[in-house]
Structures are given as C-alpha cells and as structure tokens.
Amino acid sequence: MAPKRRTTRLKPETTPAATAATTTTVINAQLQAMIDQGVTAVLAARDANTNGVDSHNSGTGARRNERATRECTYPDFMKCQPLNFKGTEGVVELTQWIEKMETVFRISNCSVENQIKFSTCTLLGNALTWWNSRVRTIGNDIAYAMTWTELKKKMTEKYCPRTEIKKLEVGLWELKVKATDVIGYNQRFQELALLCGKMFPEESDKIEKYVGGLPDMIHGSVVASKPKTMQEATEMAIEVMDKRIHTFADRQTENKRKQDNNQQPQQQH
Template structure:
C-alpha cells in the first residue's frame, strides 16, 4: 500500500495528514476477512449452545430484531395521505379489527339512512320534495335543510299575511270614509 502525504492550509496553522491508497483487490480482501471473522464468531456461538436454537447459553432465547421501516418527520410530510394511512394501518391495526370496524361503520350508515328516510317522510308535503331532492347524507344535513325551508315558508307566509292585513285595513278605511 502506498502512502501519500497531503498538506492543507488552515487560516494560520498548517495541518498534515497521511492517507493510504487501497486497491480494489486489497479492499475485497479486507471485506472477505471481515466476513470470515463474523462467520467464525457465529460458529463459536453455535458450538457453545450445542445447537442452533438462538439461546444465549443461559437458557434465554435471543430475540431477532423485527424488520420495520421507520419513517421520520421529513419523509412523512412528503408522503401522500393514502400511503401514510396505509403504513399506519399496517403497523397499528389488525386485519380482523379493521373488518369489524368496517362492518360497524356499514351498519351505522344503514341505520342513518333509514332514520333520514323516516324523518323526511314525516315532513309536510310543501317541503318534502325539496328535502328529498338534496339527498342528505346525514340526519344533521336533513334537519338543517328542512329547518331552513320551513323558516323560509313561515317568513313568506308572514309577509303575505302582513300585506293582506294592510290591504284589508286600507279597504276598510276607504269604505268608512265613503
């Protein structure tokens, strides 16, 4: 292996470091040696335990680390919502639990649509068609829309009555003056 000296200049001091060039063949030999050392250490562990049971020699089973992908904040912020949701679901939700929640959600939707149908069916004819045309998804939507329509109808009815009252008053005043 050849040695070279490299000199770098700092603001006031001069620093000298020694570097060593490594050829590809030398690098491969170092890697092979590291692999051989690791395999030898593994063989020693196996021979100590007498088998390949992953025991640590004291009857305690060694736990293999789980292969999990950890996601940092930066990566999570750049992910799409669907991808992030799928990763979180895979990690924290069991398949059976998800299925149970889906069935429960379906039952809630069916019950909700039945309640909406019953509610809208009991509305007065003058607003029934209008509420049905909006196809409300929740009871809250149906109630709010029906209330809004009824308020408009009542205010329109009150205005008409006020006009008729004024007309009647004007007519009665004209009849009295004649």
C-alpha cells in the first residue's frame, strides 16, 4: 500500500501575501501618523514665529501690551517732574500746580487710585500742614479715597477765595494792549482767562473780550478776519501788528532819507 502524502496547508494569515499586506498597512498608518505630527509641528512653529514677529517687529504684540498695562510707580510719577505747592502764591500758583499735575497724570499713566496719594506728596509748607490736618480729621481711608476733582475743589476753596478771583476778573476786563506789545497782552490775557474761566461760557465770548483789548491800529483787521478760535485771533493780532510796525519803520526810514537829501547843499553850476 502506497504511503500517504503529507500536505502542509498554510494558514491564510501566515501566507506571504497576507504578511505583505499587513506589513504595508502598518507602514502606511505609521507614515500617516508621522505626516500628521509633522504638519502639526510646522503649524505650531509658524504660529510661534508669527507671534514673535508681531510682538517684536510690529510693536503690537505682547510686549507692547505689557508696557501699556504696567502700573505707574511713585518713582515713575516723580520722573515727570510735578510742581510743588506751598499755598503762598494764591490763585496763580494753585492753577499752575493743577495744570502741571494733570499733565503728569497723563504722561505717567498714573492710576486713579494713586492720584491723591502721589499728588499730595508734592505739598509743602502751609499746604502740607492743611492736608495733614484734614487727614487727621477725616481719617486716612476717607482722605485717600477722595477723587482728584474733589481735591481740586477743596484746595480752590482754601487757596482761591472769591475776593481774589474778583480782583482778577476786574483786571481782565480792564486789560488792554500797552503800546504795541501784543505778545505780552496775549500772555497776560491767557493767564487771567484761565483763572477766571467762569467769565467765558463760550469760546466766542473769550474772543470778543480779547479783540476788544486790541489797539485801534489793528482792531479792525482782526475783526475782519472773523477768528473762530483764540489761537486764530492771537495769531492774526501778532501778524497784523508786525506788518504795522514794519510799515511804520519803513516810512520812518524813507522820511529820514528825504530829510537828509533836502539838507544837502545844492551844487553850484
């Protein structure tokens, strides 16, 4: 009897073709995962570079935001050179102190919470005594919780009595140009107008009073220019006065030349 042949049947999953297919599928999956990871990394790097360019080159990124939101410290405030106030010069001194203080608030980005604390550190002499007395009376918390507007009102009531303001208002109404000194008139008018702000509810009221103090030699020309702002009025007054002065000087020179010519002895023929 012939011996039986032994046949070896390969399982489907172990055939060379199946093995190759499985290997290919694994490789493709790994490759796709690597591609996805690479794309993600590239996008992340691009975003990081873009943010870096915006913040460092264009100046509109995180660095600028950090500067803009940085809190103003007392040294920062003092670097802006606020004025001291002693309370001895009346309205003029107080007005200058307030104007300078508000400018310092703006350029130092001083927070509202620190305005009273920092500004009152510039008080000296009688003004400092007045403030310390007030702090003792109402307490630290209430005193330093005061707003800047409230502090200005209290200090105006203390150092700008109505009698002094009244004197300044009279001086403003009587103010006129002396000779041809328009520049001096402009400076004094602006100072008094600032101190007596309630006199001029509208800009047109201030312009009317200003023009009224100009001399006849330039008054008509300035009125004819119909200035809409104080700056236009003052600039026109200076310009017209300069022309009048130059014209007068030229006439003086011409008259002198004619007089010199007439005084020369005539040549004998």
